[in-house]
Amino acid sequence: MATLHLRGGRIVDPASGRDEIGDLWITAGQIRHSRPAAEPDDVFDVRGCIVAPGFIDCRATFGEPGYEEDETISSGSAAAVAGGFTSIAAMPETDPVVDTRAAAEFVSRQAERAGLCRVYPLGAVTKSAKGQELAEIGQLIDGGAVAFTDGKRPVANAEVLRRALQYTGMQDRAILQHSQVPELVAGGVMHEGFYSTLLGLRGMPAAAEEIAVRCNIALAEATGGRIHLMGISTRNSVDEIRQAQARGVRVTADATPYHLLLTDQCLEGFDPNYKIDPPLRTADHAAALIEGLKDGTIGIISADHRPIAAEKKLRELDQAPFGICGLETLLPLCIEALILPGRLSWPELLAKLTTGPAELLGVPGGTLMEGGPGDVTVIDPDAPWTIDAARFRSLSRNTPFHGRSVRGQVRLTIVGGRVCHQPE
């Protein structure tokens, strides 16, 4: 296996608190802080760039099996490394749902065939993600599942969720919940507020999320289980999570850059690319999310990658599915929302893309410590570029950011000591 030498970059490793200019080597697939015996096969001059642990997304949707028109594990892996990700946890909302050991092993197998980034299966909490009977969680763990979720269809039955938290707690695995009371958002298209009234679109009230957040926290508290709340989007949710964490409840949360940068007003043009779940909300909710990211209440950022084929997405707003194809645009959007306005430092931002998700999923990586896996992302933090959906590695193009001028580009993605992405 090749030996790589990254020379003269700003090495930022949130796990160890390291932030200094220096050199880094990767040999035999592992990080080395000093020059190894072997002569490097490749030397990369990365002066002016940030050398970071490879990014990890705790919940991306790859569509395979069942929805290969949106994304395959292969195309999703290519999108991931282009976006600086070296590890992805794949959502189980496939057809069939990843609710058996065989289904989990299929995901791992396809990822090996793609040979780009590490892909960890997320298992369904319940059979067919129907929210009724527990899936074979023990077998799923043996098949490689790192955590559990029923995806965008949350486990709504409190008794089922209570048992699931008890059961996953045996092996200290987390349950990832999309916090929403289904009946309060039925048929909803966007945030319930002034713009939903103006546009005549069915609303999804903030209370639908906040009620579920409270319920999820209460059950985690009662069982001692680990719960992770995906895509938090309201001020009250952030407050509830902050208070629960202070009490010692094992609750974590993530946010997407979309909810930081965009508001419900974006729906004025009825463009389905702005239709996401949870919905874009108001500037006040966005400000609360930024506070939560700053004080650590929200420890993870996710691209909530949901690629959707154009023939399904570009249609009447109420009939278009939710989601943004996001892995390839996450970094510049985080820079725009958090770094450029001075809200987070680079180590703080990178922690939410590395150590945060690594701890949630219990997977290796997320750090540049000596001997750790050789998963490294090199970032040019100032490089200006224009987002062009036509150049996505993903099979899908559903982004509202096409044509946006941004800063910050991935220069190099290294997975296990192998260069998997290096734009010209």
Place this chain on the structure above:
Amino acid sequence: MEVASAPSTKPWTRKHLVGLRGVSAEELQTIFRRAAEYKERARNGEPKSSELAGVVVANLFFENSTRTRTSFSLAARRLSADVVDFSASGSSLSKGETFIDTALTIQAMGADQMVVRHSSSGAPQFLTRHLNCSVLNAGDGTHEHPTQGLLDVFTIQERRGSLQGATVALVGDILHSRVARSNIWALKTLGARVIVCGPATLIPPHVTELGVEVSHSLDAILGEVDCLNLLRVQFERQRGAFFPSIAEYAHLYGMNGSRLLSARRDVLILAPGPINRGVEITPDVADGSHSMILDQVSNGLYIRMACLALLQEARRGSV
């Protein structure tokens, strides 16, 4: 061209009419003047003109409608346009074609204007980004129904002379009503005071930010309104029950003969139809002397003629 436009006003420049939000008072009056001209000429025995001769107007109705479609068809024919009728049933839509592809196909046949009705809010606006022809919204989901708003307001102005200072109540299902939104924009632009009145479950959140007042009691506001627009209860758009029973709704919000006694003596009663007799309005009120319902229907024809003609003038002007 038989109708000479008034030289003092700016020419109409909108290529599409998807809603009344943002339409200026001057533009509203341009439409009303043109509608009044058509109405006057019809009264003088000249209902037909050749203004849109050679122009193809396509009616794309992705949602069932008889009244609005008939009104648009007749309006286009009165202006000598060629009219293509397309409805969702019995079309390629049932074969899985997307509505954009359907619209592109009709456009490729030479349509200059597309009159679009769709059950999804925003569908006509979405089409304007994909089509070169003009798009005239004939009602989209629970968003807007601009020609209905125009004909309602035109009917009131015709009777009162002006909307300035008038108090207009929109009664009933505001949440699901595209007619309510279009009415609110036009009424506010022309200086009216607007009250929306209905059960709390059918009043949308933040509606006061549109500049309207909210009431939950029809009896409480009856004495102060110059005009009541009784919106139809949209049973087909409601998910689940928004009020306990039709009888209770009629009891609280139905306009009947005894409520009429508490109203102003010159109150105007509008209903955008089709009306549910005995629900939002009783037959004696619907057919009584305060009722503007049939005036609304006939004015609808002239309003739609005016919109079609003005959009075509904007197209000619931009070439």
